[in-house]
Amino acid sequence: MSVESGRFRARWVFPGDADPIENGLVEVGDGVIVGLSDKSDPDAVDLGNVALIPGLVNTHTHLEFSDLSEPIRPAEPFSSWIKSVVQHRRSRETQTPEVIKQGIDECRQNGTTLIGEIATEDHDSAVYADPRLSVVMFRELLGLTEQRAADQRQIAETHVARAPNEEASRLRRGLSPHTPYTVRRDLLDFASRLAQDERCPIAIHLAETEAERQLLSSGTGELSEMLQAFGEWDPANFEVGRRPLDFLHMLQDVDNVLVVHGNYLDDEEIEYLGNHPQMTVVYCPRTHHYFRRREHPWLRLLNAGASVCLGTDSRASNPDLNLWGEVQFLRRQFPQVASETLLRLATSSGAGALGLSARTGSITLGKMADLAVVRLPDVSHRDAYGLLLEPHSQATAFPPGLPS
């Protein structure tokens, strides 16, 4: 069965931008959606009791940790978790390209067709090449000293110049200034301007912890102590009285900004994001839960008109890279939220966040045939979303049965 062309029948098709279609028929030609209907077609491949949904979009992960069998401990305090991550990175033996491929396979097998990846090394494009999914490779930038920042500017320029963000490419490039406290202000400014010039997206971890707010506002707390322990503390980088909003302002002219986590955004920041649709908050539900953060403001953000999408984050804080697991987690924790909303966050909102709505994120004529399959329970009732999000449903790659 080729994914490039064919006609596929499913019990339900969820286009994502329209009502579900019972006994839906999806026609694929040269990897593009060319037909969507419920017309009869005896020659179509009948996928059976499944739903076809838009391929899932995992907007935030770090694939370099894809070989971890369980999250890194301790989860708290956050500075101890970061130290353990750094230690793990220094001690591991596995070659990162193999681990990245392992992560891509895991994502694809669970129905993900677009990944926002934070890359800490300049891997060859071939590491990310997979004809069945797209990757936006955000090069991580880290630097508090002048010398380090100069090196990182070079790395950023080389990264975005390497392969233009051609329309046809399944690999695209972005920049990820790591956090407001691990990147000098001039480096962040540089990344912002470069992203504007090159029309590439930016991802930044922001408002992730209370400790971050404390560091920005007063230059004190566990993160300041951590930077001192790493020998990276320079009070000149931490003028007091700052907050995440200042960093949103610095990035407001970039086409697409992913505000990763946003766990501790305040009211004013939520309102600001509601007025800046080019910025999307990436909520990583199970990672948020792992760190036992304060209740995430995603519903307040949605109410304010802000964009929200989903990510798994890495296996350093999550048991797996299965984005459908995030959807199921939200279904359990927030039964009052409409299923349509959850599906949107997992698909079209993610595609929009990464600047790829015109190509993917919904089953729409002319978009790429980025699809996922959800096996449905053997019951006769016809509540489409109830079937789709029943507690044990699992998303898998399209078409089902293709060797991985």
Ligand SMILES: [Zn+2]
């Ligand atoms: Zn992250």
